[in-house]
Amino acid sequence: MHIRLINPNTTAGMTATIGEAAKRVAAPGTQTSASNPESGPVSIESHFDEAISAVGVLEEIMKGEREQVDAYIIACFGDPGLMAARELTRAPVIGIAEAAFHMATLISTRFSIVTTLGRTGIIAEHLLDNYGFSHHCRRVRAAEIPVLDLEDDSDAALVRIIDECKRARDEDNIGAIVLGCGGMADLTDTIAEAVGLPIVEGVTAAVKLSEALLGLGLGTSKHGDLAFPRSKTFTGSFAALSHQAFPLK
Amino acid sequence: MHIRLINPNTTAGMTATIGEAAKRVAAPGTQTSASNPESGPVSIESHFDEAISAVGVLEEIMKGEREQVDAYIIACFGDPGLMAARELTRAPVIGIAEAAFHMATLISTRFSIVTTLGRTGIIAEHLLDNYGFSHHCRRVRAAEIPVLDLEDDSDAALVRIIDECKRARDEDNIGAIVLGCGGMADLTDTIAEAVGLPIVEGVTAAVKLSEALLGLGLGTSKHGDLAFPRSKTFTGSFAALSHQAFPLK
Amino acid sequence: MHIRLINPNTTAGMTATIGEAAKRVAAPGTQTSASNPESGPVSIESHFDEAISAVGVLEEIMKGEREQVDAYIIACFGDPGLMAARELTRAPVIGIAEAAFHMATLISTRFSIVTTLGRTGIIAEHLLDNYGFSHHCRRVRAAEIPVLDLEDDSDAALVRIIDECKRARDEDNIGAIVLGCGGMADLTDTIAEAVGLPIVEGVTAAVKLSEALLGLGLGTSKHGDLAFPRSKTFTGSFAALSHQAFPLK
Amino acid sequence: MHIRLINPNTTAGMTATIGEAAKRVAAPGTQTSASNPESGPVSIESHFDEAISAVGVLEEIMKGEREQVDAYIIACFGDPGLMAARELTRAPVIGIAEAAFHMATLISTRFSIVTTLGRTGIIAEHLLDNYGFSHHCRRVRAAEIPVLDLEDDSDAALVRIIDECKRARDEDNIGAIVLGCGGMADLTDTIAEAVGLPIVEGVTAAVKLSEALLGLGLGTSKHGDLAFPRSKTFTGSFAALSHQAFPLK
Amino acid sequence: MHIRLINPNTTAGMTATIGEAAKRVAAPGTQTSASNPESGPVSIESHFDEAISAVGVLEEIMKGEREQVDAYIIACFGDPGLMAARELTRAPVIGIAEAAFHMATLISTRFSIVTTLGRTGIIAEHLLDNYGFSHHCRRVRAAEIPVLDLEDDSDAALVRIIDECKRARDEDNIGAIVLGCGGMADLTDTIAEAVGLPIVEGVTAAVKLSEALLGLGLGTSKHGDLAFPRSKTFTGSFAALSHQAFPLK
Amino acid sequence: MHIRLINPNTTAGMTATIGEAAKRVAAPGTQTSASNPESGPVSIESHFDEAISAVGVLEEIMKGEREQVDAYIIACFGDPGLMAARELTRAPVIGIAEAAFHMATLISTRFSIVTTLGRTGIIAEHLLDNYGFSHHCRRVRAAEIPVLDLEDDSDAALVRIIDECKRARDEDNIGAIVLGCGGMADLTDTIAEAVGLPIVEGVTAAVKLSEALLGLGLGTSKHGDLAFPRSKTFTGSFAALSHQAFPLK
Incomplete structure (x- = not known):
């Protein structure tokens, strides 16, 4: 396989x-x-x-x-x-977006997305609509970091992602967070530990x-x-x- | 595990x-x-x-x-x-209903459901709405067989299910069929072979x-x-x- | 009858x-x-x-x-x-939930719900979807009181409910409030008087x-x-x- | 009162x-x-x-x-x-349209409408959307009789309405029928008897x-x-x- | 023509x-x-x-x-x-409402509406639903000015409209603003200049x-x-x- | 310009x-x-x-x-x-798809689409959803002609398109038809004359x-x-x- x-x-x-x-x-x-x-x-x-x-x-x-x-x-x-x-x-x-959405709905009733740049939020919104998950997603959030910062300035990026995830956890009335970028695939465990609720990452x-x-x-x-x-x-x-x-x- | x-x-x-x-x-x-x-x-x-x-x-x-x-x-x-x-x-x-719906949307753009009795179709309709898959399902169909006939009169039941699946294939403009009863779990391969398009079964x-x-x-x-x-x-x-x-x- | x-x-x-x-x-x-x-x-x-x-x-x-x-x-x-x-x-x-929703839509264009615990909000959200009233409800709010406090600590509970209703009135751009618990059935008039807009209670x-x-x-x-x-x-x-x-x- | x-x-x-x-x-x-x-x-x-x-x-x-x-x-x-x-x-x-819709959803999961002229069907469709009942209505049907025929040629009108109601009953997978004209208010019982499922009329x-x-x-x-x-x-x-x-x- | x-x-x-x-x-x-x-x-x-x-x-x-x-x-x-x-x-x-909505969706993915009085917001909401644009509109806002103030006290009205448009621009995550009153038709250019994003006006x-x-x-x-x-x-x-x-x- | x-x-x-x-x-x-x-x-x-x-x-x-x-x-x-x-x-x-949809909703309450191949119908369905026009479109139909037949075998193609348009007119309860291919741009008038209801073509x-x-x-x-x-x-x-x-x- x-x-x-x-x-x-x-x-x-x-x-x-x-x-x-x-x-x-x-x-x-x-x-x-x-x-x-x-x-x-x-x-x-x-x-x-x-x-x-x-x-x-x-x-x-x-x-x-x-x-x-x-x-x-x-x-x-x-x-x-x-x-x-x-x-x-x-x-x-x-x-990986659809994968993450499917998994998130199996472990929570509502989730939020934390993505990189605000300007790509519309892409996530369109996908949610197309796949049928608009009602399951409370909010699309952005950490406002360019994608390559995940490679080049990963410590600072991680801090911003975790901060945004915590805001999602505290304000959005959700059960899970979907990470909105393939480049976050290696950060999942760290984020999950810091934030304390299920983090769903699309690559995995x-x-x-x-x-x-x-x-x-x-x-x-x-x-x-x-x-x-x-x-x-x-x-x-x-x-x-x-x-x-x-x-x- | x-x-x-x-x-x-x-x-x-x-x-x-x-x-x-x-x-x-x-x-x-x-x-x-x-x-x-x-x-x-x-x-x-x-x-x-x-x-x-x-x-x-x-x-x-x-x-x-x-x-x-x-x-x-x-x-x-x-x-x-x-x-x-x-x-x-x-x-x-x-x-198993949600499982089948999720899988069906990953391999087709539209599917139909073939269930046992027409009266339970409303249950499937409500689930499709709740899970966000109403737009992905073209039609909920029933073979009109009582559930226990799957145990007690399985040959006749199988014929009716296959017939209904073929109607779905030919009339519904779909890419996959979801089987609408856990009791059909052992029939999946036979149905798939007879019908010739992907059959998604919820237990598996x-x-x-x-x-x-x-x-x-x-x-x-x-x-x-x-x-x-x-x-x-x-x-x-x-x-x-x-x-x-x-x-x- | x-x-x-x-x-x-x-x-x-x-x-x-x-x-x-x-x-x-x-x-x-x-x-x-x-x-x-x-x-x-x-x-x-x-x-x-x-x-x-x-x-x-x-x-x-x-x-x-x-x-x-x-x-x-x-x-x-x-x-x-x-x-x-x-x-x-x-x-x-x-x-009683559907009853209250139906009545609220007959006297207002938009309503909010004030329920007991935040964790049960999802139940109300699902019902609104199933019944077709999601667009009529602006917000599901919780007074964060356990149900039995309505029996055992009813004065304190009443205060919290009224406070939450007032926030709904002032922030939600609504015409009516739906009370989200059968145990509030005896409080309707008191709440209505305190809040000053129509309060719809499901039992009645x-x-x-x-x-x-x-x-x-x-x-x-x-x-x-x-x-x-x-x-x-x-x-x-x-x-x-x-x-x-x-x-x- | x-x-x-x-x-x-x-x-x-x-x-x-x-x-x-x-x-x-x-x-x-x-x-x-x-x-x-x-x-x-x-x-x-x-x-x-x-x-x-x-x-x-x-x-x-x-x-x-x-x-x-x-x-x-x-x-x-x-x-x-x-x-x-x-x-x-x-x-x-x-x-009376909203009244009939509300009542129909309390006694059935799905209903059809039988109205007078096909050209007014769009009015019913818009109301269903506005009130939130689009998903509860399977089909808007017309008996194709001008409204005043209900006054002037009531026997013939009644026959056509009953025929259309029977088609709704047999083809639409519904539990109730909503009559789509105030002028049918005196026909409800006759239609209900002829058709054999609940007939919801808006005036009453x-x-x-x-x-x-x-x-x-x-x-x-x-x-x-x-x-x-x-x-x-x-x-x-x-x-x-x-x-x-x-x-x- | x-x-x-x-x-x-x-x-x-x-x-x-x-x-x-x-x-x-x-x-x-x-x-x-x-x-x-x-x-x-x-x-x-x-x-x-x-x-x-x-x-x-x-x-x-x-x-x-x-x-x-x-x-x-x-x-x-x-x-x-x-x-x-x-x-x-x-x-x-x-x-003019539909005209503005159509045009706004051709130049942006999401827009907000700035109308006169909050009480007429529901009219805009109903139109958005009927026309299919609810998902494209982030928010219906009101400058809270009576319509005739656009004639009689136009300078003050203009200030309030521009202020509300700026709030829409800064808070709503939008690409365009729809002006929600025919009486604003002569203000479009002034507003557009002050606000700095496309302003869509229905009359024109x-x-x-x-x-x-x-x-x-x-x-x-x-x-x-x-x-x-x-x-x-x-x-x-x-x-x-x-x-x-x-x-x- | x-x-x-x-x-x-x-x-x-x-x-x-x-x-x-x-x-x-x-x-x-x-x-x-x-x-x-x-x-x-x-x-x-x-x-x-x-x-x-x-x-x-x-x-x-x-x-x-x-x-x-x-x-x-x-x-x-x-x-x-x-x-x-x-x-x-x-x-x-x-x-041109969005253009045709917008225009069709301005002259009718409901329309159908007549496109080339059935397999591309899903593309139209997705666009209708994204643009907000799903409720305005009764049906997506296909004349089942390859796109280049519009160039290479245009007489036969025209016959099939007109036939499908007539079926749409007679069966779909619509006020207008949207042509679903840019290659039909020169056929609009001929089709409109043959079919007798407004034909909306996207290029124009x-x-x-x-x-x-x-x-x-x-x-x-x-x-x-x-x-x-x-x-x-x-x-x-x-x-x-x-x-x-x-x-x-």
Whole structure:
């Protein structure tokens, strides 16, 4: 059972963080590997970054298909390219935002999200709506730290995240907190200890959900709107995608 | 890691079916056991049956707490007593309806439910609303078979379920089907083969979700509205619950 | 016309309070009586208390059916056992939470709820969702008093309730307040006078709604999903329910 | 206790029908009277008819205020002028659509509406949304009869209504039917007998809800957005409304 | 192309303000004219004012139909009489509240509304629900100024509006502000300059949306529920509407 | 005033069709131009095609920024890259799906969509949810024609579209139909004539909405979550985006 974690940004340090977080929670029989696209933004902090990163995510899925990967995780909290990725494979594909939301609703009736920058809050709001979890989330909060500070200035970032989590705990009438960035994957235990209520982190949640689906023999439905894309011509820098028949082998 | 499957009805044969289904999907390190209350209805086909069965579910949770069970599954599609059960323990508690809904949304954009009797469809509708999945479910369908026919007349029941699943597949514009009764847990593979699109079954889904939560170190939040119940007096036949301090040991 | 008020907890003093509140508003031709189960919690402050109390509520309904009661009120703000109770009878069955919500929407565009403990707020939130009134309720507030303080320390409790109602009045942009506990039934007038906007209390509201339905010749629909439960075997301490044919006589 | 039924259209025969239906269900101590505006459409079958009729409704409310009426019913299924009417008085004001919806949800989990013309279905849909009952209504159906046929060709109209109600019963998976026109108030019993499931009619429902509110001492909140209108100048044919101070005496 | 702006209140000064605002944004080929009913309230600050004003709006529409006006704008933020007005004509009819909401969602993900009096906030809330924009609006705010102060004490009014807009900008996590009164149409630029984020005003928005629809050859659908009203008898002061066949000529 | 229509697919014929449709409705003072990315799919019929096409859309926006284009239209019915595109510019950016939805709600109370392939229906459903128009759309229908058939086999395609539109008209209880593909832009009049109710087409709708916003001086808000993206490093084939400061010049 091989689960591939795709870090949609191109910062290798963050890919490593995500890969290690995955390994820590993977079951004995589970192989995990982490990758990131060659091309794309070093961090994802806007709709623009997200749209560009989706291309890399899809390339990583196609690479994984050729390597017969069994499940994929999109390890950025906006779940960039999720629907498109699902079309490319029979394997399960899980976004870390959805993973965290699902898990949070299983252990609490209401949760809050603590993310990096306020400007990305709208992305979380849209996902909550799409996935059906708007009523379960009391508030989307931001620690107002750029994503790469999680790498470059991690101590200061941790302090701000913990402070915001404590405000969530004390003001939001919640049972759990969802961490809103894949780059926080290595901070979960520290935050949980400092804050004292369940902290749900998406990378690790997605690993376990992938194992769960694989254990059930379930993968992305190819019946209906997530069927493989129709083969067709692509032009220019995307010409390599032309006449690609799916599933890839 | 010990997961207890609680069959809320008192039909031992169905408990065995559920227990075996759980074993089939459990990970190597996972111990599963199945139980049912001593007292309660032999099948659950109404709000009334469900309300009575909740008492037995809670007793089974308390029994499990004394045995230091690590996670609980409520193996009836109405998720009877779920919120109350969560209050009694730090362990995860998962209903099979919610488990199936969560899994179905991870592999398809829209699903339908095929349940036993039409009259219980409203229970599924209410759960979809509460959990946030109304928009993901196209239709709640019933094969119109009494629950115990799954035990007593299983061949005929299977035919009707498969027929209804095929209608769902052909008419509902869906990617997956959720089976709406714990008693169908042993039929999943047969149905999936006959119908040809992903069939999500709640008992097995809940086992994997329990493993997932335990693997993350997550349990029911004791912060806020799922905290342990306040200790108090109970009268009459429930006197044994009086002054019970939680967590149980 | 005989309306039975069922106090789902087993505190006789609260049953008396509820019974007296009912008498005060009952129409000349209306007979009211109040009862509580023999068995169950002395107060209801959690999902657990609520689940246990539902059994007693259903027993009281069955008792009432043998006495040919004409309508039932479930006098706890979580409306425990409401759907199940409706299955057992052709008579109307009304929960005090729903009764209060209905009435509040007829005299205001938006209301707030003032309940006892913050932890039970989630129960009110779920009911608002199920009944369709989420948009009409601005806020669920708690006076943070245990239910039995309404009996045992009623002066202090009253002060806290009035204070919270005043905050609702001044901060919530509302036209009415719903009292969130059956035990507040005798305080309505005092609170209304102190707060100066309409106070809607569920016990009294439910009495008048019961009279209204009975006056229209309307009772619980036996067509579809609220039909009488199917007769079946119950085991153990619930064996007396076995092979019970409904309607009871 | 004096309840005034306002028929928003100007067809005296329909006013009489409504008045008689009200009398049939009124409690012993309740005085009912029915009126209609002098000016307005003879039937209400469009948004346009409804907007014009609202003026007459408001005039009837003001007339009622001078006569010290205790409660008002707006006896047209679109509830025309309801919010405006509530501003003019401390008395309860109830629309027959909302009354029927409230009652239907107390005796069933899902209902359908059978109205006169298909083109007015959108009015019912908007009301269901505004009141919070969209999820409780399975379908809005029309018998496709002009409103005045209920007066002028009542036998044929009755047949069509019953036929449509039977279709609702057999196809819609419901527990009750709401009649979607005040002019059907005298047909309720006949329809109920023919169709065999609870038929909820708004005029009679509103009478009983008015009695209920009055019995509780509740009237329209004057706190917040339903407070009396600010006194001001009106011009032209509405000049008589100028500088009107409320409450009227 | 002739667009008629109907000011639903009868204050000529405000009609002039609205007419000038329209002229300022109208395209070269667009003729605009502004009118107000002869009869009705001098300002609209309640459901009551709104219901009365709807009659005048409809009369202005009928007058316009005889003059072969090409599109209509209802220039009061409650969009009074909108649905009824649409029934009377094949021309587009646009309310300024809906116009502003549509435009605001095209340039921002979330907006707030700044209206005149808090008591009319509920009207905006209802419109947001009906039009589908509740999720896009963070907050309905009021500057707490009577509508006519916009005419009579405009400097003080402007200060209060700008102050409230700044609070919205700083506290509401929004990208744009919708002005909630037609009487603010001449203040838009001043407010925008003072506040520094996009200010969407409904009168001007509606002019451009009218041009847009006319440019597409689109008008109010006469298929289905916005078809011309059925011809019928009206009585009393509305007798002139009797047997009116639509479209008017 | 220069409006750039971006055809997200790379089929020049379709770009021409879109460009001509735009010219037909553009106001005298409006300059329109149509472009398509060099790189990308020749048609967009899946989430995958859409994700890839978003890159080209964003490149076209950046190209437009350097040319000082005044407004942008994303001329594919899935509105690919819309949020990201808005971040890159102060100009308005409008998707043709949203444009059509907005216009349809201004002339009807309910509409249906007729799109190309059934598998893309989910994209329309998600957009309806995100934009707030789910309640206004009765049904998403597909003519089941591949997008390029609109170019290559346009007569047969037209017949199927008209047939599906007629079914929508006759079965869906609607007032208008939204065409669900930019490639249908030249067919609008023919379809409207054949079907006999208002047909709303997104390309033309978006042109007029762009003119409307520009006429109001409104552009994408740079306050909050649509602010220009933070400058940062991009790697690999996207390296040219590195350290790009916005706004572009």
